[in-house]
Amino acid sequence: MGILIFLFGVSRMITLATYTYNDHQFALGQIRNALKLRPFVSEIIVVDDCSEPPFALDAEMRLQGVKLVTHTENRGPALAKWSALQMAAREYILSVDCDMEFSRQWVLTALETLKDPAVGLVGARIVSRNYGDPLSRGMHYDSLHSPRQNPAQFAPGGLWLMRRQCFVDLGGFDDYPDRTHEDWFLSRKITAAGLKIVINEAFPATELRRFCRKTFVRRESAYLQESYRAIITRLEPSAVLAHIQRELADALAIAARYDCAMLVYVRLARILRALACVLDVYASAPLTQEFAAAIDQTFCRYANVAAALREDCDIPASDGAARPAAIVDLVRFMVDCLGDAVLETLDTVTIPENNASEAQRAADFHYLSW
Secondary structure (H helix, E strand, O other), rough: HHHHHHHHHHHOOOEEEEEEOHHHHHHHHHHHHHHHHOOOEEEEEEEEEOOOOOOOHHHHHHHHEEEEEEEOOOOOOOHHHHHHHOOOOOOOOEEHHHEOOOOHHHHHHHHHHOOOOOHHHHHHHHHHHHHOOHHHHHHHHHHHHOOOOOOOOOOOOEEEEEEEEHHHHHHOOOOOOOOOOHHHHHHHHHHHHOOEEEEEEEEEEEEEEOOOHHHHHHHHOOOHHHHHHHHHOOOEEEEEEEHHHHHHHHHHHHHHHHHOOOOHHHHHHHOOOOOHHHOOHHHHHHHHHHHHHHHHHOOOHHHHHHHHHHHOOEEEEEEOOOOHHHHHHHHHHHHHOOOHHHHHHHHHHHHHHHHHHHOOOOOOOOOOOO
16 A cells, blocks of 8 residues: 555656747657656646647657647747646646756755755756857856855746645746746745745756857846846946956956857847846937947957947947947946957957857757847
């Protein structure tokens, strides 16, 4: 009888929830991996967020009882996850982006951590895969050196485990209106309830998606916007500049240690794009031209850097008219933080190498791709 009770308990343990939007190869791989996690994972739910062509399960997956929900319109990652999580019927919910690779050991140690009722969520330390090109190399070493703190204030949405009842008691994503950044929303709910977020450091997860440069800058700047909005609102200008200098200095140190100069460019570009959004540059033609003038003037000796920044920040070339100095001075401050030697390397070596790499292979689709 004890063995039967044990087996029944294991079979009721975990619902794995994931979603796909035009990245079917990742979703199929995630389902195959999930099937290998049985008996711990006994329910698998996949949401297709209106892919073209629609996502389909293969015969074996249907036979294994994998559930597929198809949205008739694209609703974004947050609502795609919410559609799957609302259907979960097991004791624990394992939310995973389809491009995440993780181990059985991660699941087992996360379950052990959740035995503590004070822990609300177990998240993952996510490391980007190094494919050998300048961008993924920079992403990889940057992810290896991301700040670590346990208990944490935030868990990335790529992979996490919760008790289902805890998720339900907190209201899930029921009152979340946006398409993205539901991980910040959930993290704030958990900590506000007095529960802990613990990052499973012992068994890192791997992000498999290969990005193009512009999509990656767009994604990273989206994560930065609210923090920069808060910093600019709360701090004196000198403190804002000090924060920017620390971000760039951190990238310079990692790049020098691991020979991944593309990280410096990405850090620069994501800060500039985030600031452009916070300062409402895209809503004002004069501000857009002021930003364009700042890029053209401060990077006039580095044509490849300037061209990449214009593309990644969606800023046109300057019309050449005289502009106020405020944004120019801000961008020049960042240039001074980096120094001529680094910018010369980016301009003559790193960005051309990355451009050649992107021309030779297609990046994986991402919802921010265009």
